[in-house]
Amino acid sequence: MYKVNEYFDGKVASISHNSADGKATVGVMAAGEYEFGTSSVEIMTIIAGEMKIKLSGETEWTTYKKFDSFRVEKDTSFQVSVTHDTPYLCLYL
C-alpha cells in the first residue's frame, strides 16, 4: 500500500508506494526552492510543468520539462526551483 508524507512545513507532499517499477513516491512541490538529500540513487520524473535543477557540485541550473527524467546519485543532494505546484515521480534504485 502507500504512505502520505509531508516536508518543508507542508510545502511538499508525497505518497510513497511500491509501483510496478519498484519503490517510488509521487508527489507535489508547491512553488518555491528546495534542497533534497539522497540515501539511494533516485530517478526523478517531472509529471507536469517544469523543474529547474542543480545537482550538488554543479554551478548551472538545468530545466526539465514534462516526462523528462534526471538521475541523482546516492548520498548527494540536489536543489530544485519551481514556479507552480509541480507534480513529480521519484523512483528509488
Add this chain to the structure above:
Amino acid sequence: MYKVNEYFDGKVASISHNSADGKATVGVMAAGEYEFGTSSVEIMTIIAGEMKIKLSGETEWTTYKKFDSFRVEKDTSFQVSVTHDTPYLCLYL
C-alpha cells in the same frame, strides 16, 4: 498549494493542486478494482505500470501504460483495474 485526499477506505490517495497545466491531482491506487464518477472532463495519465480501463457504456477493457493518457467525459464514470500500486495524474478540464 495542495490538499491530500483519500478514497475507497484508504486504498486510493491523491494530492490535488494547481499545476502549470491547470487543476489536477496526482495520486496512487493500491492494487484492486475501482469505479470513479466525473463532474468535469478528466484527462488521466498513467505515471508507472499500467491500468486497465473500461469507460461507461463500453464492453471492452483497454490497457494504458506508462505516460499513456485517456479522456473521460463530464458526468460519466469509468472502471479501473490495477495489479500494483499505480501512480496517476488526473487533469481537470
